[in-house]
Amino acid sequence: MTANAAGPESWSENILEYFLRNNQITTEDGAQIIWYHAANSKAHMNEALKSSAHMIEADVILANDGTEYGQPVMAHPPETNSDNTLQEWLAEVIKSSKGIKLDFKSLAAVKPSMMLLESVKRHLKRPVWINADILPGPNGSNKVVDVESFIDTVTSFFPDVTLSLGWTTGWHSEKVNEGYSWTMMKEMEYICSELNQPVSFPVRAALVRQSCSQLLWLLKQSDRYSLTIWTGKNDNYSIEDLLFIRDRFDKKQVFYDILGPQNHEFKQAIGIKINL
Structure with missing residues (x-):
């Protein structure tokens, strides 16, 4: 199914169209979407569910619980366990109308998670995104999720x-940080040109300004593509960097999963009210 053929209950529906249709945003502008990041523990999950966030992002790993087959739990490495299993997390989230983004750091957690997701699919008539880092990027490690296995496993279910x-x-405060290179863009486009569904590319806010030409090129390759700008906790970037991105990219193609005070400042600077 292509993005354009997406029905109103399809997980390939554009999130702007979905939230606009449900009167949760007022215009097709990625900056209007509010994200809640790392809703992993029960406390953070409950906070996310009570918040005005449209999309809840959470991390899934296999529990290191001493058994051969750990179950999927909500945690971000280096953590190895959690007070929240994916099964419990889904049981609470399906009671809300919020969209879901699940982030995988290892292939082992993907199949058991897709099986759990499949068991509640009829209750999830809302956007669902599945995330993994599949290529090494600027200052990044080579520890990536195997792309072919990841995409095959996810798409065999959905x-x-x-x-x-x-x-x-990676990002280093003491030195000049290289941006995303042309090689990185071409590798990603080579992989995604074979796909039919929408793809959003998560890119680190502190590295986008120096990669503007490359990212603009990538987005021009397909109307299925978008960017999700995210920030590391200790990254050094400015509101001007975010405004620079906003001025140069199509507003429908860029989402902003930005932390705390900067998010508020950015939304104020572009005239979007935010209540969290």
């Missing part, structure tokens, strides 16, 4: 789910 495919990255 052929039209929206994929979020990124690069591993």
Whole structure:
């Protein structure tokens, strides 16, 4: 199923169209979408569900619980366990109307998670994104999720789910940080040109300004593509960097999963009210 053929209950529906149709945003502008990041623990999950976020992002790993077959739990490495299993998390989230983004750091957690997701699919008539870092990026490690296995596993369960495919990255405060290179863009486009569903590329805010030409080129390759700008906790970037991105990219093609005070400042600067 292509993005354009997406029905109103399809996981490949554009999130702007979905939230606009449900009167949760007022215009097709990616900056209007509010994200809640790392809703992993029960406390953070409950906070996310009570918040005005449209999309809840959470991380899935296999529990290191001493058994041969750990179950999927909500945690971000280096954590190895959690007070929240994916099964419990889904049971609570399906009671809400919020969209979901699940982030995988290892291939082992993907199949058991897709099986759990499949068991509640009829209750999830809302956007669902599945995320993994599949290529090494600027200052990133080579520890990536195997792209072919990841995409094959996810799409064997959900052929039209929206994929979020990124690069591993690092950021150093003491030195000049290289941006995303042309090689990184061409590798990503080579992979995604074969797909039919929408793909959003998570890119690190502190590295976007120096990669503007490359990212603009990537988005021009397909109307299925978008960017999700995210920030590391200790990254040094400015509101001007975010405004620079906003001025140069199509507003329908860029989402902003930005932390705390900067998010508020950015939304104020572009005239979007935010209540969290």
